[in-house]
Amino acid sequence: MILSKEHASTDVALARRVQWPPAVRITALLAPAAIALACCGSDPPRALRPPPGPPTGRIEIHQPERLTSIASDQRDALGRPLRVACVTCHSQRVPTTLPSTVTELDEFHQGLRFEHGALSCGSCHVAGDQRSLRRADGTMIDMRDAMDLCRQCHGPQTRDYDHGSHGGMTGHWDLSVGGRVRNHCVDCHDPHTPAFQPSLPVLPPRDHGITRQPSRGDH
Amino acid sequence: MTTTTSSSPSISYLRFLGRVVVLAFSGTWRFYAWMTVLTAIALVGLNAWGHQLLNGMRVTDLSDHVSWGLYIANFTFGVGLAAGAVMMVIPAYLYDDHDMHDVVIIGELLAISAIVVCLGFIVVDMGRPDRMWHIIPGIGRFHWPVSMLTWDVLVLNGYLLINLHIAGYLMYQRYLGRPPRKRWYLPFVFLSIFWAISIHTVTAFLYQGLGGRPFWNSALLAPRFLATAFISGPAFVIVLLEVVRWSGKLTFGDGPINTLSRIMRVTVLLNLFMLGSELFTALYTGGAHGSAVRYLFFGSHGKHALVPYIWTAVALNVTSAVLLYLPRSRTSKRWLLAACGCAFLGVYLEKGMGLIVPGFVPSTLHETIEYTPTVTEWKVTAGIWALGLLVLTVAIKVGLAVWTGRVREREDGAARSADGAALGAEEEPLRDQHHGT
Amino acid sequence: MSGPNRRVALKVVGATLGAGAFAYAAQPVAQWGAGLSLEETLRRHYKELTPDELAQILRRLEAETKEKYGVDVRIDDIPAQEGVSFGYALNLSICIGCRKCAEACHQENNHDRRTNNSYIRVIEMEQGSFELERGTVDYDHAVPAPGKFYMPVQCHQCDDAPCVKVCPVEATWKEKDGIVVVDYDWCIGCRYCEAACPYHARRFNWREPEIPADEINPDQAYLSNRIRPQGVVEKCTFCLHRTRRGLLPACLEACPTGARVFGNLLDPSSDIRWVLENKRVYVLKEELGTRPRFFYFFDE
Known part of the structure; x- marks a missing residue:
């Protein structure tokens, strides 16, 4: 619509400069105007909805069950590993020392893979208190605030997370409408082996042209 | 329009139309056989198109990667054919070629038939032809002047109307036995020359203006379109003139055919030169911009669907050039016709499958997804060409009957003398308009 | 039978056959045409619709979805928001x-x-x-x-x-x-x-x-x-x-x-x-x- 109007105005300007005879000028004036009118002059203006208000929605961080429970070797009816809450055992069994390597772990913790830099169990865990974690400066934090622990080393990721460009989310972009739930670091990264684990992709393209031709060739 | 015949102009025009219809449906057994075959092919096409409408365009081999194929390829070629017919009008009116003037009506009728073919291919390529009215200026939402497709709608239909007017007016005046008035057709003849160039330029701009398709995004596309149009048009007309001569319905000298083959001698080389220039740019520069050309000529990623088309096209184009430059083609009709056949087919392949499809392969995300027309697409395509030939046959049959004076208002010549008495100041003698300008 | 009569008869037979062939060939096109809704074909452009006309179209589309896919859906027209890009x-x-x-x-x-x-x-x-x-x-x-x-x-x-x-x-x-x-x-x-x-x-x-x-x-x-x-x-x-x-x-x-x-x-x-x-x-x-x-x- 806008383009047609511009067209009309340039034609008018052109007609004035060149000083064409009146008949030509009128035609130059009228023809694009008439077409612009016929094409799109009749649209009723569409009302816009009001702009977003002040942000009132809360940003919550999802609490992964991994922080309060551990997978057992049992499975439920759907084949998912049954999880056992930490307190089930640790309310009675209170270890006084932490193991120095993963091979010393027993019971539920057997077979734990540990690939997280040069950290040791004691870097984060506290002997005798499975609900707390210890920061590098020695202060204790609640297990639910585990992300504070990650923040100590992973500065760039923390910065990106805080600006919504790392870690998934669901909910509202417009916080005046509703809140948002952010993923916890531990939702995607097992603190013991934080590298993102490969998985098979979903929904392979099956569009016309791809299905008939099995592969794109030899590269 | 004044007329001094006993009946009023509208009655006489209706009678003219009635006689045209009768003429269109009567002829020798050869005519009937030819028309029956064409009708049958057209009906097969209609049926295939119906299935395409019902089941969706999945019956074609088109995809979101190659979204235009055989239909648009044929459309593009058809526009060239329509524009190419102007190569009879230019010598006849701009260069005052008297011999060409005698047969120029055939060029105008060819233009009309070719535009019918083009419109047919556009309709079958549409996913929703039921909404065609959306593209009618003033009634639908005509996105003019921004969309090149709206320009194409204007120029194609405009060209159809101009040619219908010129051919219709000249024929009706012949029928009435009166000399046509220059002011009623000459401006349109000059307009049609300009317009013929514009239909093919606009059609080229349709592709040329797309920045996302490097294969088309070349300033050379419009000149190439015109060069190929001025090969396929004259080639078809030469064959058509020979058929007309063979039918004995019109006698004319070799002038027009010589002029047309002279034009072709220029355009075949021009086209090969421009093709070579495109190839050099694409292949010498290399990189992603040349990948469509590499796919077209040599195949890529193990896919070669277009390779046979393009090499056949190149072979035919080179052959036609060689044949046209051999002295034999100036003396032997057979050699000339062979050259025309090669040129016509070569351009058809190069401009159709060889120009439209590689615009899409590789796709904009550089996927190499091929396209091979399905039987349905070929049926529809054959149907539309059959329809075009039907229109052309009827137009030429009727046209020549009127043109040569075999069909006219009064058989006894009374009308002529009556008309002659009423010749106005602006009316030239018949001979004059014939070779006028 | 005399010449002209035979000619006429042949023409009649030919025309009948032709009409039959046409009817047969055009069948899918006719079937497609019968499936179209006149209301939809003749409606105006989205930007030209009044709020009432648009509401009517939305209800029609909901009904058509119900008929074709067997589900109740809600189709809204949601305009853009001011101050949002x-x-x-x-x-x-x-x-x-x-x-x-x-x-x-x-x-x-x-x-x-x-x-x-x-x-x-x-x-x-x-x-x-x-x-x-x-x-x-x-x-x-x-x-x-x-x-x-x-x-x-x-x-x-x-x-x-x-x-x-x-x-x-x-x-x-x-x-x-x-x-x-x-x-x-x-x-x-x-x-x-x-x-x-x-x-x-x-x-x-x-x-x-x-x-x-x-x-x-x-x-x-x-x-x-x-x-x-x-x-x-x-x-x-x-x-x-x-x-x-x-x-x-x-x-x-x-x-x-x-x-x-x-x-x-x-x-x-x-x-x-x-x-x-x-x-x-x-x-x-x-x-x-x-x-x-x-x-x-x-x-x-």
Whole structure:
């Protein structure tokens, strides 16, 4: 619509400069105007909805069950590993020392893979208190605030997370409408082996042209 | 329009139309056989198109990667054919070629038939032809002047109307036995020359203006379109003139055919030169911009669907050039016709499958997804060409009957003398308009 | 029988045969025509409709969906919001190529189930090269694969959109909030926009979509995810039926790594603005001058 109007105005300007005879000028004036009118002059203006208000929605961080429970070797009816809450055992069994390597772990913790830099169990865990974690400066934090622990080393990721460009989310972009739930670091990264684990992709393209031709060739 | 015949102009025009219809449906057994075959092919096409409408365009081999194929390829070629017919009008009116003037009506009728073919291919390529009215200026939402497709709608239909007017007016005046008035057709003849160039330029701009398709995004596309149009048009007309001569319905000298083959001698080389220039740019520069050309000529990623088309096209184009430059083609009709056949087919392949499809392969995300027309697409395509030939046959049959004076208002010549008495100041003698300008 | 009589008889027989052949050949065309709704064929352009007419159309479309697919859906017309201009950015450093976004799009937007259609195409590319030609889309190994990176491509909602320019009937246009929409009931199916789009963002309905009733997303909008008719073009609308209600797009919610950032470009405190101002941003085919609203970025 806008383009047609511009067209009309340039034609008018052109007609004035060149000083064409009146008949030509009128035609130059009228023809694009008439077409612009016929094409799109009749649209009723569409009302816009009001702009977003002040942000009132809360940003919550999802609490992964991994922080309060551990997978057992049992499975439920759907084949998912049954999880056992930490307190089930640790309310009675209170270890006084932490193991120095993963091979010393027993019971539920057997077979734990540990690939997280040069950290040791004691870097984060506290002997005798499975609900707390210890920061590098020695202060204790609640297990639910585990992300504070990650923040100590992973500065760039923390910065990106805080600006919504790392870690998934669901909910509202417009916080005046509703809140948002952010993923916890531990939702995607097992603190013991934080590298993102490969998985098979979903929904392979099956569009016309791809299905008939099995592969794109030899590269 | 004044007329001094006993009946009023509208009655006489209706009678003219009635006689045209009768003429269109009567002829020798050869005519009937030819028309029956064409009708049958057209009906097969209609049926295939119906299935395409019902089941969706999945019956074609088109995809979101190659979204235009055989239909648009044929459309593009058809526009060239329509524009190419102007190569009879230019010598006849701009260069005052008297011999060409005698047969120029055939060029105008060819233009009309070719535009019918083009419109047919556009309709079958549409996913929703039921909404065609959306593209009618003033009634639908005509996105003019921004969309090149709206320009194409204007120029194609405009060209159809101009040619219908010129051919219709000249024929009706012949029928009435009166000399046509220059002011009623000459401006349109000059307009049609300009317009013929514009239909093919606009059609080229349709592709040329797309920045996302490097294969088309070349300033050379419009000149190439015109060069190929001025090969396929004259080639078809030469064959058509020979058929007309063979039918004995019109006698004319070799002038027009010589002029047309002279034009072709220029355009075949021009086209090969421009093709070579495109190839050099694409292949010498290399990189992603040349990948469509590499796919077209040599195949890529193990896919070669277009390779046979393009090499056949190149072979035919080179052959036609060689044949046209051999002295034999100036003396032997057979050699000339062979050259025309090669040129016509070569351009058809190069401009159709060889120009439209590689615009899409590789796709904009550089996927190499091929396209091979399905039987349905070929049926529809054959149907539309059959329809075009039907229109052309009827137009030429009727046209020549009127043109040569075999069909006219009064058989006894009374009308002529009556008309002659009423010749106005602006009316030239018949001979004059014939070779006028 | 005399000559002329035989001629006439032959002509009559020929004409009858011809008419019969025509009737037979035209049958599918007639059948197609009978299936069209006059009300739909003759309706005016979306922008010319009064609110009442539009409401009527929405109810008709809901009824048609019920009839055809056997589900109750709600089709709304949701206008753009003042002070909102959408932008989308995608972090190429953390995308793992899992195609969860494509799957979410497939489900959210009621795509044809047979074709796995989605507005997002994820390309697996070689580390150290931005050459699309060396990419693959039908990879089926575990991702992220070593030595590869992944680039999902979807509609870039260009501000100078070639697809909008070329449409001969204004069936596609740019809305105030930057989203390029298609009126599926106005599109004539010429596919010029598909040829013009440099990002493979447009899809054509080569046949009527097929979706099981229990998989249909009933929360639909006129310009967005309502089930499309056969023979028209469709495209990504940044899930306007969600985003114009303040929600995040489905592809973003599905992304397990948070590679996707969506928001209001006019809000200086939005995440999308932070990304555009602080990250190394790359615009795909920027040289074409289409001015996309979709950006790629990298960590360090």
